[in-house]
Amino acid sequence: MKVTVDEVKCCGAGQCVLIAPEVFDQRDDDGIVILLESEPGEDQYSLVREAAAVCPALAIEIAE
Amino acid sequence: MSQHEQVLNYPIPNDAALEPPAEWAELRSKCPVAHVTLPSGDQATLLTRYDDVKEVLADPRFTRQLSAPDAARLSAEGGGVFSSDLAQIIPDGGEEHQHWRRLVSRWFTAKRMNALRPSMAKTAEELIDDMVKRGVPGDLKADLGFPLPVYVICDMLGVPAADRDRFSYWSDTMLNLTRYTQAEIEASQLEFFQYMSGHVAAKRAAPDDDLLSGLIAAGTPEEGGLSDLQIQVTGIALLVAGHETTANMIGKMVAMLLADRSRWERLLADPSLIRTTVEESLRLDANSGFGLPRYLREETEVSGTHLPKGTTVVCSMAAANRDESAFEAADQMDMTRSPNPHLSFGAGAHSCLGQALARTELQVVLEVLLRKLPTLDLAVPVAELERVEGLAVGGLRTLPVRW
Ligand code: HEM
Ligand code: SF4
Numbered sequence: 001m002k003v004t005v006d007e008v009k010c011c012g013a014g015q016c017v018l019i020a021p022e023v024f025d026q027r028d029d030d031g032i033v034i035l036l037e038s039e040p041g042e043d044q045y046s047l048v049r050e051a052a053a054v055c056p057a058l059a060i061e062i063a064e
Numbered sequence: 065m066s067q068h069e070q071v072l073n074y075p076i077p078n079d080a081a082l083e084p085p086a087e088w089a090e091l092r093s094k095c096p097v098a099h100v101t102l103p104s105g106d107q108a109t110l111l112t113r114y115d116d117v118k119e120v121l122a123d124p125r126f127t128r129q130l131s132a133p134d135a136a137r138l139s140a141e142g143g144g145v146f147s148s149d150l151a152q153i154i155p156d157g158g159e160e161h162q163h164w165r166r167l168v169s170r171w172f173t174a175k176r177m178n179a180l181r182p183s184m185a186k187t188a189e190e191l192i193d194d195m196v197k198r199g200v201p202g203d204l205k206a207d208l209g210f211p212l213p214v215y216v217i218c219d220m221l222g223v224p225a226a227d228r229d230r231f232s233y234w235s236d237t238m239l240n241l242t243r244y245t246q247a248e249i250e251a252s253q254l255e256f257f258q259y260m261s262g263h264v265a266a267k268r269a270a271p272d273d274d275l276l277s278g279l280i281a282a283g284t285p286e287e288g289g290l291s292d293l294q295i296q297v298t299g300i301a302l303l304v305a306g307h308e309t310t311a312n313m314i315g316k317m318v319a320m321l322l323a324d325r326s327r328w329e330r331l332l333a334d335p336s337l338i339r340t341t342v343e344e345s346l347r348l349d350a351n352s353g354f355g356l357p358r359y360l361r362e363e364t365e366v367s368g369t370h371l372p373k374g375t376t377v378v379c380s381m382a383a384a385n386r387d388e389s390a391f392e393a394a395d396q397m398d399m400t401r402s403p404n405p406h407l408s409f410g411a412g413a414h415s416c417l418g419q420a421l422a423r424t425e426l427q428v429v430l431e432v433l434l435r436k437l438p439t440l441d442l443a444v445p446v447a448e449l450e451r452v453e454g455l456a457v458g459g460l461r462t463l464p465v466r467w
Contacts, residue, residue, distance in 0.1 A: 011413055012166065014420035017174035018339075031169030046402075053403035056415035058122075 001045055002063040003052075005033045009059040016055055020047035024060075033059060074100035074110055074378060075354060081449035081460055082320055084350040084395075088112055088383040097369040100378065103242060106136035108357070108376040112383035114390035114407070116366050120379055122412025124157050126358035135359045136376035139241045153297040157413070165417060167282055167290060168298060171220060171275045172417055177424040180216065184425060187215050188432040196467070201443035204463040208433075209314035213425055217306035221299055222274025223263055230259070235304040241354065242454035260296045260303075275302070302418070310422045312452075312459030314429050317345040319463055320397070321430075323446045330399060332438055335431065341399045342426045347385045347406035348397055351451055351458035355380040356410060381407040437467045 003023065012031030016024040023044055025034040040048055052060040078085040091098050096113040111117050120126050129152065130136070155161040188208065195207035211228070218225040234256040237244045244252075264276060271277040276299055282289030290298065321327045321341070331337055360375040371377070385406045386394045409416035416422065433440060442449075443464035450461040 011415055011417075012169035012173070013409070013415055013417070014172065014174035014177070018177075018420060018423060021174070026173040026175065027170075028173070028175075029170055030166035031173045032166065050403040054405045056409065056411050056419075057413070 001040060001048065003035060003038050003040065003048060004061045004063075005035045006057075006059040006061070007032050009057045010055075011057040011059075013056050016051040016060060019051045019054070020044060023048055024051060071107070072098060072100045072110070074102055074108065078350075078451075080350075080447075081451050082316070082323055082350060082446065084382070084386060088380070088386060092383065092387055096367045097371070102136055102378075103139040104137040106138075106376070108136045108378050109371065110378050110380060111366065112380050112387075113367060114384040114387035117379045117381055117384035117407055118411045120358060120366065120377060121356065121381075121407070121410050121414070123364075124413070125362055125364060126360055126377065127156055128356075128358060128414065129156050130357060130359050130376065132359055132374070134374045136357070138354070138357065153294055154301060161413065164290065164294070164298075165413075167279065168275075168302075169417060171278065172421055174420045177420045180421075181424060181428055183219075184212070184216060184428045185432055188212055188429055189436065192432065192436050196437075200466040201464040202466075204318055204465045205311070205315040205460060206462065208429065209318075209463070210311040212314065212429065213310040214307055216421070216425060217303060220275050220306075221302060222267065222272050222276050223299075223303070227259075231256075231303050231307065234259075235307050236455075238304055239308055239456045240454050241456055256300055257296065260299045261292075264292060264296050264299065305416075306418055306421065308455070308457045308459070310418075310425050312457055313346070313349065313422070313426060315460045315463045316349055316351060316458075317342065317426060317430070318433065318440075318465075319442070319446075319449060319460060320345050320348065322440065322442045322465070324397075325441060327397065327399065328434075328440065331430070331434055335434060337399050338427050338430050338434075340402055340404065342423060342430065343404040343406065344397055344399055344401050346408040346426075347391070347401075347404055349385075349408060349458070350382055351460075352382040352408060353458040354378070354456045355382070381410070439467045441466055 010033045012026065014026055016033060017026055023037045023040045025036055026032065027034055048062060052062050076085045076087050091112040096116060098110045100108055100110045102108055111120060155164050191208045191211055195202040214228045215225050234252050237249050237252040267277045268280055279290055279295045285291050331341060356379045358377050360371055360373060363373045364371055385408065388394045409419040443466040452459045452461055
């Protein structure tokens with residue numbers, strides 16, 4: 001699985017971090033997403049899929 | 065409007081406190097772009113399908129500002145929060161909005177919210193202890209649902225929670241679409257504004273480590289910060305937004321879980337379901353209020369229907385959240401549903417800025433209630449629960465509970 005995030009689209013709602021904190025974080029100064037793991041381990045797949053599906057800005061893309 | 069065309073009144077009357085009106089399913093399947101009459105008598109276009117609501121909320125051609133002369137008025141008394149002058153001061157779109165949003169967002173990151181958990185849990189515990197001391201039946205709305213989010217947001221902003229009765233009145237006049245006269249609304253907004261100006265001035269003189277002080281420290285607009293006026297309005301917006309919405313949602317969530325007590329028991333047996341249960345109650349909230357109005361600045365099409373420039377649309381996120389084409393068994397509560405891309409916090413660039421806070425508060429309340437009051441139950445039959453009428457944000461009048 002390859003994950004990419006779009007910082008321009010991101011609206012800093014933090015949904016991804018609440019769901020998959022091992023893969024996503026937010027910048028302290030403006031809340032914009034930081035990708036911690038662009039190729040997360042298999043144990044994270046379902047959480048990452050969930051985060052991508054619920055991101056309100058559609059800012060998370062997954063290639064599998 | 066032709067006389068033959070049936071025009072629905074909006075909001076759609078509904079007596080059941082927790083169940084959706086039957087019209088939603090019918091509208092979604094037969095009339096996804098419906099003509100409705102608002103309390104003001106003005107016409108608007110109601111959207112109830114998931115895809116349509118999501119698309120429109122994220123489309124910048126649909127603005128939040130209902131100040132155009134041909135925009136529908138929501139109620140005869142004005143539009144409450146949706147058309148107040150205050151709403152014009154926070155940028156509505158584009159780079160300016162994004163700039164505002166990023167300055168404020170840093171205070172609402174998931175990390176910060178997680179750091180607030182212990183103090184939220186402590187406040188919740190104290191509020192529950194007080195409710196228990198007063199004895200059965202308690203009112204979970206007044207005793208826990210309302211005070212908790214107010215304490216949390218006051219603490220973040222650095223304003224005294226002791227003033228909460230005053231905020232409650234001010235925010236009620238902003239969120240209530242029918243109850244107050246225009247004069248009452250204006251007087252209340254002025255007071256709220258003066259109150260917040262005083263606080264911002266005090267923070268400027270003696271900065272602390274709270275959000276208002278942080279916004280001041282970001283400097284003038286030229287230096288990348290906000291104007292004093294914008295800071296004041298942001299403070300008001302956060303107090304109002306952080307107050308009624310979450311407060312009402314706490315009551316509605318607990319009511320939904322106790323209405324069928326097997327849900328409560330399932331959570332007692334497996335508290336790891338708390339997170340997905342919170343999302344599912346946000347999705348199924350059938351009493352979420354007015355929905356989101358938007359004004360269309362240029363013509364377009366939604367679900368194959370032409371919408372002329374100047375149309376006012378109302379997005380019903382609550383109806384969209386029950387769309388069978390987006391959610392399997394959409395009318396059923398599935399406490400394990402995942403993913404759950406409900407629209408209760410909106411979508412796109414304006415989607416709720418406080419959603420990490422709201423989610424954290426809802427999760428913490430549930431955790432603490434399950435732990436401290438496992439025997440919690442409704443003290444009245446579900447049919448006796450009553451809705452609050454006229455508010456932009458829906459809720460229950462009271463939530464009588466025993467334990
Ligand atoms: C369950 C609780 C909540 C619900 C259901 C909720 C819902 C919403 C919705 C639907 C929007 C979108 C408005 C639009 O598109 O016009 C919104 C925006 C917003 N919410 Fe919330 N909200 C909740 C809690 C909070 C809290 C706790 C705060 C912060 C203190 C907050 C602050 C905001 C702000 C500032 C915006 C405007 C964002 C922008 O325009 O960029 N909300 N909320
Ligand atoms: S969920 Fe989406 S919008 Fe929110 S912080 Fe993550 S990437 Fe950004």
